[in-house]
Amino acid sequence: MKEEVLSVSGLDCENCGGKLHLIHSDKFMKLKSGEKIAFANVPLLMCGGCQKRYIPYQTKEILDEFQQMLENTEHENQPRSIDIVEKEEDKKEFSVEETETWYDFEKIKNMFCNDKFIAEKVKFLYDRDDYYFIPGLVRPWKIGFLTPVFFNIEVLLKYIHHPQYGLDIGADTFGYIYKGDEHYISFGINENNKVIMWLGDIIDLNVEEQFYLRSENVPSDHSIGSEFYEAQIEVQWAEASAERKLLKKRLDFNEKVRDNYNLAVAQLDTETLRVAKNIRKLLVNTNDAFKDLIIPLNELFVEAINNKDISKDLKQKYPELKEELKGKKGIKLLQLWLEKNTTGIDVNVEIAPLFVLYDLRLVSAHLYSDNSREELLESCCTRLGLAETERNYIVIANTLIDKLDEMYDKFIQCLSVMNKGGEEDGE
Numbered sequence: 001m002k003e004e005v006l007s008v009s010g011l012d013c014e015n016c017g018g019k020l021h022l023i024h025s026d027k028f029m030k031l032k033s034g035e036k037i038a039f040a041n042v043p044l045l046m047c048g049g050c051q052k053r054y055i056p057y058q059t060k061e062i063l064d065e066f067q068q069m070l071e072n073t074e075h076e077n078q079p080r081s082i083d084i085v086e087k088e089e090d091k092k093e094f095s096v097e098e099t100e101t102w103y104d105f106e107k108i109k110n111m112f113c114n115d116k117f118i119a120e121k122v123k124f125l126y127d128r129d130d131y132y133f134i135p136g137l138v139r140p141w142k143i144g145f146l147t148p149v150f151f152n153i154e155v156l157l158k159y160i161h162h163p164q165y166g167l168d169i170g171a172d173t174f175g176y177i178y179k180g181d182e183h184y185i186s187f188g189i190n191e192n193n194k195v196i197m198w199l200g201d202i203i204d205l206n207v208e209e210q211f212y213l214r215s216e217n218v219p220s221d222h223s224i225g226s227e228f229y230e231a232q233i234e235v236q237w238a239e240a241s242a243e244r245k246l247l248k249k250r251l252d253f254n255e256k257v258r259d260n261y262n263l264a265v266a267q268l269d270t271e272t273l274r275v276a277k278n279i280r281k282l283l284v285n286t287n288d289a290f291k292d293l294i295i296p297l298n299e300l301f302v303e304a305i306n307n308k309d310i311s312k313d314l315k316q317k318y319p320e321l322k323e324e325l326k327g328k329k330g331i332k333l334l335q336l337w338l339e340k341n342t343t344g345i346d347v348n349v350e351i352a353p354l355f356v357l358y359d360l361r362l363v364s365a366h367l368y369s370d371n372s373r374e375e376l377l378e379s380c381c382t383r384l385g386l387a388e389t390e391r392n393y394i395v396i397a398n399t400l401i402d403k404l405d406e407m408y409d410k411f412i413q414c415l416s417v418m419n420k421g422g423e424e425d426g427e
């Protein structure tokens with residue numbers, strides 16, 4: 001077989017950059033004596049992109065130890081204590097016919113992976129193999145803590161709509177749930193749109209919350225490649241792409257507003273969470289690829305503006321704005337809010353990248369005649385500081401990302417921060 005031993009941390013395929021997930025499959029092995037043996041149900045990692053397989057080190061260790069045990073046993077001529085499994089299907093492998101003995105890895109595994117997991121009051125569906133065989137999750141001092149528990153994405157609906165809770169994303173596949181303005185629990189979203197939380201985080205919540213979560217709990221699909229996983233195994237955030245840094249900055253701004261004004265400026269829905277995974281660096285210069293980036297960006301940065309709460313906040317604090325607020329929404333509403341709550345910047349100028357994003361969404365959607373489309377694109381390029389003739393979508397997208405990033409920097413810096421008495425402290 002051609003599996004490689006996985007030596008890198010992270011779940012990215014060396015071959016194609018795809019995400020690895022855990023599978024259970026056959027593994028063939030030759031003993032020193034020349035005997036050909038095979039194992040069924042062996043945990044391996046497989047790339048969803050190119051199907052390349054890797055052996056997790058925990059699997060390798062168990063196989064090595066078992067092999068040694070077999071070879072010693074043969075010398076001592078003792079009977080084997082492990083049940084032999086007959087396996088008849090899957091004869092395509094050249095070595096299947098020659099295989100003299102089949103072992104069930106499931107049974108061997110239980111000799112090695114039998115730690116007592118952290119105690120749960122509510123019984124969740126999860127697979128201990130995820131904890132043992134997905135690299136980087138074993139913590140001898142907190143056994144089972146980092147076991148991924150999977151949910152339908154609808155599990156998030158409560159936190160999106162419940163007045164006491166809030167929800168936001170800090171990267172395209174990593175998010176936070178808030179209770180009031182406190183972090184409550186973090187979650188990831190995998191390539192199959194399943195929500196993932198760590199077992200250890202879940203059992204710290206009160207039992208009622210756990211029963212709610214249990215109602216949307218589904219069996220593991222063994223796929224946890226996401227920023228959620230990467231954050232846990234401490235992948236360097238310094239290597240984060242410009243797109244990912246922008247998402248983080250957006251979250252920083254939203255959190256600062258949440259902390260100081262008890263206001264959620266963004267209101268996400270499950271569809272936005274799904275499309276946010278498509279926010280990736282633009283690699284090809286085509287309108288289709290451009291559209292695939294601009295649509296989720298616009299959905300997250302513009303369409304997710306929380307019109308209802310921003311409007312309410314402004315009405316409460318500035319009753320004189322009542323008329324002006326009528327019919328105002330989206331970027332213009334956010335702009336008005338920022339004008340009232342920042343010092344030292346011209347919001348009208350600084351917020352321009354959001355309007356450009358909105359216009360680029362229109363450009364990419366082909367809703368206009370070629371002429372007006374061309375005009376709008378010219379205007380976008382000019383406002384981004386590019387030549388009005390710029391037509392390389394990669395250049396346009398990268399510039400837009402940079403400008404949005406700078407915009408959030410300014411907003412974060414210039415937000416009037418309240419002290420506990422509700423007075424501005426002038427910083």
Ligand SMILES: [Zn+2]
Nearest residue numbers: 013016047050
């Ligand atoms: Zn691959």
